[in-house]
Amino acid sequence: MAPRQNRVLSVASECAPLVKTGGLADVVGALPAALEPLGWGSRVLLPAYPGLLERVGASRRVWSDPDLFGGPASVRSGRLGDLDLLLLDAPHLFDRPGGPYSVDGHDHHDNHVRFAALSWVGARIAIEGTSDRWRPDVVHAHDWQAGLVPSYLKYAGSSVPTVLTIHNIAFQGVFGPDQLDRLRLPAWDFHPDALEYHGLVSALKAGMVHSTRLSTVSPSYAQELGRPEFGFGLEGVVAARRDRGELLGIINGIDTGVWDPERDPHIAPYSAADPSGKARNRRALFEEFSLAESSGPLAVVVTRLTHQKGVDLLLEALPRFVEAGGAVAVLGSGDPGYEYGLGELAARYPESVGVRIGYDEPLSHRMYAGGDLVLVPSRFEPCGLTQLYGLRYGAVPVVAATGGLRDTVTDARPENLADGTATGFTFGDAALGGTIDAGGLGFALGRALDLFRDEAAWRRLRAQAMRASVDWGTSAARYADLFAELAR
Known part of the structure; x- marks a missing residue:
């Protein structure tokens, strides 16, 4: 019998080519394919924004909850190209006009609830698995929108290890402490060493404190985040984790299949050898x-x-x-x-x-x-x-x-x-x-x-x-090594 493949659950608010507002989506969409030959199978948990289920096509329900922060929800499993997707279908949270975070230039008023729900579901899947018997060995959370995954796992007493990757520390998912009960977060952990952030709650800080490891998307940025001019008030948390050897800077790559001047359908082809x-x-x-x-x-x-x-x-x-x-x-x-x-x-x-x-x-x-x-x-x-x-x-x-x-x-x-x-x-x-x-x-x-x-x-x-190396090869290997260390 072939050995069981290692499993990582990636939780994010964007994933190319389905939904993209910036580089986060490209990373979430490209990393799974780069991890596959290294022995890590990935599923990406993503909100089912309008039209996404139709784009994915055939899917099956693998998880459900009759009351996910105010309404029924289910998770549907499907594929798009090489991506193995878990789409969180929660119409009361995600079936609305506009982009993932805003409409007509204004943030959705309940973004903290919407992405706490995404984090809650990520944690439940990590603990319970899906109905098709898939459960991750490691959870990879991205930015503040998935920042509460490590916290929910901690409060549930789960031993599933987590990596939180900071793509941009300027966005922190801040909300008032009056929302703690609504978001199933304990008031007893509202203090400066955990959830509290200048009298408010920060989903990003929570993940930075509670994740097993913390990473960011370049070595220089990992160093810069410990300085006040770059840390946006979280430089102390960064420095503490770095001093404990729990912060890594892993440079992003790009999908060199999509970004290939020799085969790009949008351009006249060329190469470094024949430009x-x-x-x-x-x-x-x-x-x-x-x-x-x-x-x-x-x-x-x-x-x-x-x-x-x-x-x-x-x-x-x-x-x-x-x-x-x-x-x-x-x-x-x-x-x-x-x-x-x-x-x-x-x-x-x-x-x-x-x-x-x-x-x-x-x-x-x-x-x-x-x-x-x-x-x-x-x-x-x-x-x-x-x-x-x-x-x-x-x-x-x-x-x-x-x-x-x-x-x-x-x-x-x-x-x-x-x-x-x-x-x-x-x-x-x-x-x-x-x-x-x-x-x-x-x-x-x-x-x-x-x-x-x-x-x-x-x-x-x-x-x-x-000729510069811009693919995911080296960086994916570093993630695979990190995941393997945590899974052990």
């Missing part, structure tokens, strides 16, 4: 954004338009870049002020700056394929996937040296260009006395402009970027 198709994609992108083809580099920006992402730095630094011969194509949405500012920039430089407000997945593929540079000037970035897509597609990253950006892009200093390790341009490295500001971004863009004029040097840098 000729890159020029065709570049010309097509100029045309798609109605820009005049320039002799300088075409920079692409694919991002949420927020302060965290450094959009204000772009607005300050890009005019000089454009006036020096560069061009820019932007895809994103977010803060109305930044949307307006980018529109003004495009009106000022109509032949050199193009802006699309919104998100379009196929267009993002075409932008990475056509871009010479991808710009990621984030003030903080837990891991970042944009720069990984850029590396894969030969859109050389220009990034702030923070978090995962610092860990994945090697600056094009002369010594790194000489030894073949350079993969992009960085600025604002605090370890070197730098700051993340528009001046630093402008200097990095100037360096990129200068190198772009040296065609041979640029081809070498682009090829080095495209």
